[in-house]
Amino acid sequence: VDNIPGVAGVGEKTAAKLLKEYGTLENVLANADTIKGALGEKIRNGKDLAVISKKLATIITDVPVTFHERDYSLQEWNKEALVEIFTELEFKAIAKRILGEEIALPADDRRPTADKPQLDLFGSSMPAAAPTTSTEPADDENGYTVADKNIGNTAHDYKLLQTTEEIVAMLKELEGHTEICFDTETTNIDANLAELVGLSFSVTPATGYYIPCPHDRETTNSILQQLSGLFANERITWIGHNLKYDLLVLKWYGVELKGKLFDTMLAHYVIEPDGKRSMDLLSAKYLGYAPIPIAELIGKKGKGQGTMRDVEIEKAKEYAVEDADITLQLKNVFLPQLAAKQVDRVFYEVENPLVKVLTAM
Known part of the structure; x- marks a missing residue:
């Protein structure tokens, strides 16, 4: 899961048993020659990976970091900035939930008019939609489409x-x-x-x-x-x-x-x-x-x-x-x-x- 290789063939339970017996990974590796059977061979063959794996899994706690707790405490919102952002993005519902009041949106001059047609996804003017008439067959009382034709009654x-x-x-x-x-x-x-x-x-x-x-x-x-x-x-x-x-x-x-x-x-x-x-x-x-x-x-x-x-x-x-x-x-x-x-x-x-x-x- 964590992509740390460990020692091939040595699972969590076996590793815990070895650490309980020898105390540290270094002691396990130092006594690898005395561990008998296939387990000893796996540890001897996996010494390098064991050292690397421990290094990867060790959390470094002495990294020089400047930390001031007050910098992370919740401050008063910049209401003016929020109103400006919410207005620009037209986030009326979020504004009311966060600010506790509705915001007034300016008239939308981007909406299509006679002299300013609507634009499509590519920025081109879109023609006015032509009226369409439905060519679909009727539905029955349950809302399912009635299909009267089939291969048996249709010339082909x-x-x-x-x-x-x-x-x-x-x-x-x-x-x-x-x-x-x-x-x-x-x-x-x-x-x-x-x-x-x-x-x-x-x-x-x-x-x-x-x-x-x-x-x-x-x-x-x-x-x-x-x-x-x-x-x-x-x-x-x-x-x-x-x-x-x-x-x-x-x-x-x-x-x-x-x-x-x-x-x-x-x-x-x-x-x-x-x-x-x-x-x-x-x-x-x-x-x-x-x-x-x-x-x-x-x-x-x-x-x-x-x-x-x-x-x-x-x-x-x-x-x-x-x-x-x-x-x-x-x-x-x-x-x-x-x-x-x-x-x-x-x-x-x-x-x-x-x-x-x-x-x-």
């Missing part, structure tokens, strides 16, 4: 790609797009331990692609190699929900996304800092759509829970592409809200760039 076109030719066709389809939503399916919620099970892509709502990745690492690497040109395209903005996880998973396979990022989880955070922000909850709240629960595929949490590796490929395809599809739709909802809430600059210049920084750590 999710494609399963299992051959090189099918992947090549998808890449050709994606060539003209500069925004692609993607998601990874894995075997573990810890990105550092997860195996890649599949990749999903979506560029248009209600459509998308799923590429399964087998347990065989060599085959998965071959699939990722086919996608390397897409991942290396710096013109693409990659959309995802909690992108740090997906980027970490790909990092362990030697893959790095070169383009920009748009993380819908972070977008919602700057738009609405309070509350939960799982994709399922946001989908219900903003899209009125209930995604497939993961428990339907791998079971509830516990010892018997499986992984996405155990799921039938058709079901995995529906689940995986739905994730990418819903995330893309959430991005389309959040994009105008970033500007309306005047947090777009914080999102693009502060929060979003941190994803790649944290992934690289």
